Amino acid sequence: MALSHSVPFETSVPEGFEIGTVLKIRGVVPSEANRFYINLLSCDKPDSDIVLHFNPRLDQSIVVMNTMECGTWGSEERVFPNVFQRGQPFELLLIAMNEHFKIVVGDSESYEFIYRLPPKRSCLLKVGGDVSLELLKIF
Template structure:
């Protein structure tokens, strides 16, 4: 299923704050925000508004407050007055990066922070009334996109992904693998692309996307383009609740590997897969957490020059 941003909308990298831009949501679409909380932050807000002028109705007011409160206030502003507040714990920390995703559904706004479910704010006014997004207060924005199931990120070369104690993604400076090629945004599925320069030791390939509702399975194949041999087949099977790893060489599948400590691939969930090629194996991280290793079966592994992605998945970002 294809989703589109509002007419004329383009993903924003490093937008200035306060920010005001067009927003047209339907169920299944999302607002993706990547930003940084400055050390001096008192509060900031993300407002899904019904118009561009001051005093307009606000369908969702998402308002993290640090000063004394240390909580997030959620509310609606209608007919010139605030309605009853909803309050919950504060998931942000001063001085740290964050990912905020607001997913529109028929029920309400599903809010995810740093890769984890945070809050469901139920609709108080029709979704189709929302026409603008406003972001203001003490926050720095690095990327903003309106999407329908994937995410588009404008990566900074100073950022790397780690895992917070709560299981979400956080960003720390200094260790992002150097990748010289421009990222690929929102590729159609099935996707088949050349790995520039082929696979080499210490090379990392990053794929971001989402598992759509109703998905059965999808796979990533790291292949030899000339022979179609698959050196590494990564195959999340959503309905079976497992992730199969294998190889396909000389017309035959090898032995499946299925052991897992955890399975991050679930319906409706965003993911980031990072595959790093070592001298002895592929090391796979998902959402910043170590996921598995797959020992090289095809040698030399430098023959691998193609990435293939197929089946039930929405991909928003590939970086070689």
């Protein structure tokens, strides 16, 4: 994909997230940032299920992960500490493993989110909020 994506950003994931699929994001968290999100959705309709909602909340110093099915949010998984820092660049890998998403940030922190919805259902990627994207690649 091209460099310097404007936010909000969305792209289709026509093959879905098969086991072994990797999403690589390189970006910068603006100095006045509060929150941003990375969502994997089942389609591009407003009431689409969210297979993965990854939400660094700099205003609360946590990362929240969740799903939304049939318009209802699941239970939040809150992770401490939040390794995203205002004014700092980051590199994130989101990897579809056998039973969970593995999210690796830089070379210092990783998160796991056990599948509640099959990753194969992911057909749309959306990134939004307080973030600047430099690189986004799915392989």
